Amino acid sequence: MARLRTEVPGPRSRELAQRREGAVAAGVGTVLPAFVDHAEPGLLVDVDGNRLIDLGSGIAVTGVGNPAPRVAAAVHEQIDRFSHTCFMVTPYEGYLEVCEQLAELTPGGHEKRSVLLNSGAEAVENAVKIARHATGRPGVVVLDHAYHGRTNLTMAMTAKDMPYKHGFGPFTPGVRRVPGSYPLHDGLSGAEAARRAVAAVDRPDEVACVVVEPIQGEGGFVVPAPGFLPALADWCRSHGVLLVADEVQTGFCRTGDWFACEHEDVVPDLVATAKGIAGGLPLGAVTGRADVMDAVHVGGLGGTYGGNPVACAAAVAAIDTLRDLDLNAAARRIGATVLPRLRALASDAVVEVRGRGAMLAVELATAEDAARVAATCHAAGVVVLTCGTRGNVIRLLPPLVIPGELLAEGLDVLEGAIQ
Numbered sequence: 176m177a178r179l180r181t182e183v184p185g186p187r188s189r190e191l192a193q194r195r196e197g198a199v200a201a202g203v204g205t206v207l208p209a210f211v212d213h214a215e216p217g218l219l220v221d222v223d224g225n226r227l228i229d230l231g232s233g234i235a236v237t238g239v240g241n242p243a244p245r246v247a248a249a250v251h252e253q254i255d256r257f258s259h260t261c262f263m264v265t266p267y268e269g270y271l272e273v274c275e276q277l278a279e280l281t282p283g284g285h286e287k288r289s290v291l292l293n294s295g296a297e298a299v300e301n302a303v304k305i306a307r308h309a310t311g312r313p314g315v316v317v318l319d320h321a322y323h324g325r326t327n328l329t330m331a332m333t334a335k336d337m338p339y340k341h342g343f344g345p346f347t348p349g350v351r352r353v354p355g356s357y358p359l360h361d362g363l364s365g366a367e368a369a370r371r372a373v374a375a376v377d378r379p380d381e382v383a384c385v386v387v388e389p390i391q392g393e394g395g396f397v398v399p400a401p402g403f404l405p406a407l408a409d410w411c412r413s414h415g416v417l418l419v420a421d422e423v424q425t426g427f428c429r430t431g432d433w434f435a436c437e438h439e440d441v442v443p444d445l446v447a448t449a450k451g452i453a454g455g456l457p458l459g460a461v462t463g464r465a466d467v468m469d470a471v472h473v474g475g476l477g478g479t480y481g482g483n484p485v486a487c488a489a490a491v492a493a494i495d496t497l498r499d500l501d502l503n504a505a506a507r508r509i510g511a512t513v514l515p516r517l518r519a520l521a522s523d524a525v526v527e528v529r530g531r532g533a534m535l536a537v538e539l540a541t542a543e544d545a546a547r548v549a550a551t552c553h554a555a556g557v558v559v560l561t562c563g564t565r566g567n568v569i570r571l572l573p574p575l576v577i578p579g580e581l582l583a584e585g586l587d588v589l590e591g592a593i594q
């Protein structure tokens with residue numbers, strides 16, 4: 176392919192990979208060991224001059240583009256004014272702007288408050304802290320195939336042992352895992368799956384919150400059966416349990432709505448966000464009902480870097496970009512382009528094609544199949560990721576601004592690899 180100048184990874188990347196071995200902890204994995212020099216719309220250009228088609232957005236982060244012109248300008252402008260004060264020491268307006276935007280964009284017209292953090296795991300962890308404090312209950316309910324992060328609490332909430340939890344215990348107690356909704360494998364309607372889930376909770380009166388990804392990410396891009404989330408939300412309401420939506424991967428137009436919960440008109444009590452929020456700068460947030468959020472005592476929430484001013488400036492610019500370019504419509508167009516093409520694939524290895532908007536997946540029969548398809552794509556210069564509790568799912572998270580011809584070219588490669 177004309178986009179490639181060398182094999183992938185090329186000689187310069189291989190040199191850097193060798194240097195890395197002597198400096199970077201071995202526990203940090205790599206999907207595609209091509210070192211990046213710079214990015215262009217829909218492309219990552221590596222140090223050997225290879226132009227890789229980006230169907231991963233750095234795991235659903237750079238939906239607005241990479242670099243996104245408005246984000247880059249906002250970051251430059253902010254970093255020249257000041258880089259940090261710590262919002263808890265001396266505040267600044269950018270933090271307020273992000274919280275105001277979050278209140279407006281997250282589901283539900285109720286009064287809301289937000290706290291800003293640095294990552295998705297930190298957002299989920301703070302959502303649980305707030306839910307426990309507000310309810311006075313200790314329990315946390317999570318689902319099979321869940322992924323919520325790598326801190327101690329969020330490891331306990333994450334389902335998959337290898338690589339995320341293996342050897343890292345003991346984990347925090349109080350986390351109860353229940354079956355979710357995985358229509359391909361359980362054959363249940365949403366209502367049936369929800370009944371099965373809540374039946375596995377033995378003491379609802381001790382549960383602070385149920386934490387769900389509206390479409391499961393790392394666990395396999397599992398889209399729950401229609402009605403599952405609304406039924407879970409109803410159960411939560413009737414038992415005084417808070418519903419926390421982990422929208423870290425699904426948020427910010429990824430699925431064709433600002434948040435994936437909106438698809439079924441589910442209004443969570445708390446929403447955890449990160450990834451797509453700030454065009455690549457590290458930022459996470461918890462947004463939720465004012466009465467719940469404000470239950471926590473002054474000083475109970477925060478952190479040195481949470482809501483860093485540069486990250487806030489990037490988030491405001493990223494949200495403006497999502498809005499002005501109507502990237503919800505772009506995500507829907509991506510889904511409408513990709514799903515029929517993948518569904519037309521006639522291959523015994525394909526078990527299911529699923530997803531919504533620009534969060535799309537092909538479940539293959541085995542992890543070996545997925546690894547081989549991914550390796551073929553990578554060698555051809557197309558960045559795809561795998562996921563799934565069994566590692567047998569190819570996931571696509573293209574930048575929402577990807578040029579149509581690049582998306583088509585990337586799909587050609589993926590289709591060829593699957594065939």
Ligand SMILES: *Cc1c(COP(=O)(O)O)cnc(C)c1O
Pocket residue numbers: 293294295296297299322323324325388392393421422423424425449450
């Ligand atoms: C990535 C992810 C997290 C963790 O976010 P980090 O920023 O990596 O800590 C949590 N929940 C979901 C659904 C995610 O996809």
